[in-house]
Amino acid sequence: MSPVTIPAEAQQAARSVRPTAIEAHMRYLADDKLKGRKPGTEGYELAAQYVEKQFKTLGFKPLGQRGTFRQLVPLRKAQVREDASTLALIQEGKEQLFTYGKNFILSPNFGQPVSDVSAPIVFVGFGVSAPELGYDDYAGIDVRGKVVACFNGAPAIFPSNQRAYTGSAKQEVAASRGAVGMITFSLPTDVQARIESNAPRNRQATYRWTNAQGKAQRTFPQLKVVALLGDSTARSLFGKAAKTFEEARVAANQSKPQAFPMNLVVRAHTETDLNDGLVGENIVGVLPGIDPTLKDEYVVYVSHLDHLGVGRPVKGDSIFNGAHDNASGVAINLEAARLFASLPQKPRRSIVFVAVTGEEMGLLGSDYFASNPTVPKAKIVANLCLDMPFFFHPLLDIVPYGSEHSSMKGAVEAAATFVGVKIAKDPIPEQAVFMRSDHFSFVRQGIPAIYIKSGSTTGDDRDGTKLNLAWRATIYHTPQDDMNQPFDWNAAGRHVQLQFLIGYLTAQANGRPVWNKADFFGTKFGPAATAKID
Template identity: 30%
Template structure:
C-alpha cells in the first residue's frame, strides 16, 4: 500500500486543479459549455487508471434537470414599499412554470420556520398558512442565543438550512417563503445570495411541475425585514429574540406581499460520472468516494472577469478523486471490495446530483459500505489536526483516527459548526438514506512557522472568493495539506476495502442504516 499512498502528490493535484479550473471550462455550469470537457477529462483519466464504467457499460448517469431563469425585472412589494431585485431581494420559483406570483399574500413571521417534534418545537402551530407568505429567520434558535438547550446550540441542524425552510413552508401550504438574510447566521454575505440565487437555477425534473413547492421563494436583506416590521408597528429585534426562546408566529398587521416572477423554463440533462475498480473477492460491496464537478458558470452582465472558475470549490475535490483513482490503480493486489468514484453534478444548485443518485442508486444502498466526500480541499499547507464535520456521527471516525495518527494528526470538530457544513455537501444525501458518510479535512494549526506565515497571507488573498470570479487556481498554492487529506481518505478506503466491517452510525446520530 505504501507506494500507492505515496503516489498521491501535491504536484499532481495542482496539475488537475489548474486544468479543471481553467477558463476553457467556463465555470463548469451543469449543461453548460464546460460539462462535456469535464466529463471527457474524467473518462480519459479513469480509463487510464483501469476503472470500469460504473453504470452498466457507461461512465455516466443521466440526471434530468429543469433550468429556471427568473427575469430580473422583478419588483417585490411588501406593505407599501417596493424593493429591487439583487439590491434588496432575490425572488424565484422552484416550480417549472413561466409565471408564478404572489398577489396581496398576507405576511406571517414564523420565527425560524421549523416544525420539529423531537425538539418539541413548531413555529407553525395553530397557523393556517394557505395563501400566505412565511417570513423566516435563517439558522436555528440556538445560534445567536447560545442556548445549548435549544436544538444543538450553535451547531446548526438541518432545520437551520435554507433548503429545509422552503420545504417546510411548502408542506404547510404557504403561497410564498421569504428568508431574512443575515451574514452571521447564514455564514455568508449577501453577495453569495446575489450570485448563487440569480441566473440559471436548477431542480430535478418532476412530471407534476413541482407544484408541491410554494409558488415564490426567495431572500430579503436584513434592513428590508426591519422596515417591514416597522410598517407593522413591530420591532424586528424584539420578535427575533422571542423566536430564539420559543416557537413564534406573528401576523404582520395585515401587510401583504406581491411580486410577479416571469421565468424561462428549460428541461435539460446533466450527468453524474461514475467509475468502479472491481473488488477481487466481494465486488458487489463498494466504498464510494464523491466530489462535485460543477460550479456556477459565468455571468455576462459582470464587468471584467466573468467566469466563476471554482478552483477551490471544487476543482480541488475532483483532483482528489483523480489522485485516489490513480493510487488504487497501482496497488499490486486488488482490494477485496470495489472502489467507486462518483463525481456528481449540480451540487451548487442544492446537492441535486447526489440527491438524484441517492434516490436512484446504481449500487444498492445495502451494498454501499461507506461514503467519503471531498469538497474544497486544503490550500493552506500542512496542519496538525483533521477537522471533522459531524464528529461523532459514525464509526468512520475510528478509521480516520487511525489514519490521522500515522500523520501525527489528531481529530477536532469542524470549524464553525453553526454554518451546518455537514448538511451542505453531497455526503448528506448518502447520510439521509443510511449510508455512513465522512466529511473531513483541513485543520487549524500549521505544522511550522513557515507554513503559518504562508497560511496567514493566503487567507487574505482568497478571502471573499467563495462563489466569486476570484476563486481561481494560484500557482503559489501549497497543496501539501490537500495531499495529506487525500492520503488519509485513501488509507480509510483501503482499510475498508480489505476487511469485512460495516461501519455503523452512532446511537446519537439522526441517521441510521436500514438493512
C-alpha cells in the first residue's frame, strides 16, 4: 500500500493551528460559573450555547432536531431502594440473609420497579463466551432459569481490547442464554473491583437512554437480580460446589473455561425507583462536503461536553470543573473544526462535530447519537473521539486506540508523520482505555473509530505513563481538575493537527474505511454482523 499524501492546502491549514484558542475555549468551559457542566443544569446549558455559537461562527450548519443544533437524549434514572431490597442464600433448607452494602450491592432493574427471583446458582468462570477467541465458559451447560455467578474481568490470554469488551458484556451473554440473574465478584488480586473499593460509586443512581417506546437501552430486565458480592461472601458460595473457591480461582488465572452447579439457591428482591424526568442534549453541527456523491457520507468527530457538576468539597472546592475531562477534548475539536472551515476548498465528505452529553453517566449521549444519528447511520464512515488526551508534557508520541482494527491506520500514520510524533503501544492496557470513551459507541454500530492519547515520551527525565497514572490517582474526577494545571498548549495544538488531518484524509479518500479482515470488533459489529442480524 502506497503511503498517504497530504495535500498542500491541508498542510497549510494544519500549520495555522492556534494553541491560544484551545486555551480560551477551555477557560470558558471549565470556568466556575458553569458549575461542572452536569446535564440538566444551567451550567451545561451555558456550555451548549457556547459550542453552538462556535459552530455558527465557523459556518457549520445545524444537524440536530427541527433545524436546530440540539439532539434531545431522553434519560431514565434508576436507584435501588436499599432498605427494601434483600438477598439471601438457601442451602440444604437453611437460609442466610445478607447485609446490603457489606455483603452485597444490587444493580437497579430498569424494566420494573419490583423484581423477585428464587433460582439455583450456576458458576460460569468469567461468564465469558468468545468462541472466536477459543474460549467459552458456557460450553456444555444449561443456565436457563438459573442465576449465573462469575468472576469480574476476562481471561488474561485475550488481547487487552478484547478482554475489556468481553469483560463488559457478561449480562448480555447471560441473558441470551436464558439466565434469570447474575452474581459477580472479584478475584482476590483484583482489589480495584472489590465491593469495599466500589461501594460508594456502585450505590449511586445510574442512567440509561430510552427509545421511542420508552424502553431503557443496554439493559436486560430478564435478569431479575444483578448483584456484586464481597470477597468473603463470594467464597461462601462454594461450600457445596464441585470446586472450591481456590480451585476456581486457579483455573481462572490459567484462563481455563469452567462451569458447574453450586448446589444452592439465591433468593433476591430488588426494588428500584425509576425516574424519566431528565433529558440530555447533544450539540450537532455539520460542514457539508462538496463531492456530488461523497457529500452524503460523514466523518463524525465527538467529544463529551458534560462533567460531574457540584459535589462534596475536596480541599475546599466543590465544583468539578472538568478542565482536562473533557473541556480539553471539546476545545481541541473546536479548533479542528476551525481548520476545516478555513480550507479554501471543503472536503469531499461532510464533516460532523458532536459535543455529547452523559459520557460520565456511561457514554449515554454518544451511544444515543450513534444509535439514532441525525444522518443515515449507514452513511457514517468513521469516528474520531477526543477525551482527556493528556497534554501535560510535549507531545512526542501517541497511542492511537482503534488504529489496529481498521484501514484508518494509514491516515493515522500519515498525520503522525506530518506532525512529527511517533506511534507507541498502549502503556496501560489494564486501564481498558479502548472501552472507556465515546468512540466505542460508534464501534458498537460497526463504524471504525480512532481515539488518540499521548504516549509516555516527555523529552526529559519524566515518565509520561507515571505522570498519567499519578494524575488519575490524585486529580481525575476531583475539583482539582481545573485550569490551574500545567497544560502544554503546544502539545494541545499538535493534538488538533492530528485530529484535523486524520479526519481530512478520511473525508478525501475514494473509499470509506474498512475493518481489517477477521478483526474481532469488525466481525462482531461490522457490516457482516449487521447482515446476520437483519
